[in-house]
Amino acid sequence: MMDTRKVMRAAVVVAALLGHALPALADDSLRVHFIDVGHGDCIFIQTPDDGIPRNGRAEGCRVLIDAGQVAYSHNYPLTYLKKLGLKRGDRIDYVIATHLDEDHVDGLPTVYDSFHVLNTIEPGYVYTTKSARAFRAAACRESSEGSTFWCDPVQSRLIRELGGKLNLGKEIEARLLFYDATPGKEKNDRCVNFSSIVLRVRYGSVSFLLMGDAPKMVEESLVNRYHDTLRSTVLKVGHHGSFTACTSNFLARVSPKYAIVCAGLRHKLPRDAVLARLVQCGADVWRTDDHDKEEHKKSTTAAGDDNILVTTNGKNPRPSVRWNR
DSSP states (O other): OOOHHHHHHHHHHHHHHHTOOOOSSOBOOEEEEEOOOSSSOOEEEEOOBOSOTTSSSSBOOEEEEOOOOHHHHTTHHHHHHHHTTOOTTOEEEEEEOSSOOHHHHTTHHHHHHHSEEEEEEEOOOOOOSHHHHHHHHHHHHHHTTTOEEEESTTTTTSSSSTTEEEOSOTTEEEEEEEOOOSOOSSSSHHHHHHTOOEEEEEETTEEEEEOTTOOHHHHHHHHHHHGGGGOOSEEEOGGGGOTTSOOHHHHHHHOOSEEEEOOOSGGGOSOHHHHHHHHHTTOEEEETTTTHHHHTTTOSSOTTSOOEEEEEOSSSSSOEEEEOO
């Protein structure tokens, strides 16, 4: 019978040679961090890690989705990732820019400066703001050093069609349900919001639907395309709880047990009517602006004090949800 201790010691040696940081013990948890960046989005996903690199499952993948706006977050995502143990030059398997609004991508260039990003995904929608240009320039620099920049995921053949999977290990189902790279007709941010990448991540009995800033039209498209397969345990609410998202029909199809609202002091979001719909559909609502009113006297942004951590082993249908302050 094989000595498992020898196997684990060998794995540690191989991992050290490959530059893959192993946890002290094998970990079967999926962790999804909703990082408080003030007004804006930032989500960090850590997949299960069995301590054996490149065996196709439990790979300990790291996925960063958006990184907020520097003016509101003061680069807090970097502080948070370093608190988790990431060091300068450590790998991030995927950076996903859901769309190119500044409250989603403005903080990403500093991520490329600090970590080694293996893959970048963005919808490919033409947007020429300063933040969008800076993000794309940083992603292109990283790709010139060996990483892959998937601009327009279908066109660049990351996935064959909407609903295609990302490779996060055999035990994780991560489907890219929607994005739109088509140039819009309206000259305002409604078009760039419509381009938002929508990702659904499932681990066993627990699933996450991450909506970016996707508006009602995208919700309708998702309902028509995926029908009842949209049902998810955790919903990251679209567009910070704005009136542009969270229709009753959509919420009925998703039927979330938990709703996460990424918001701050700007724009007076989330809207009360949206919160009421979330409660009505049976969701337990968690917000990254939970303490912002109290913190407003100390800071104009109140970032960093309302991080939310969702942890699941994929077996219990109700994940652990807690503050990670």
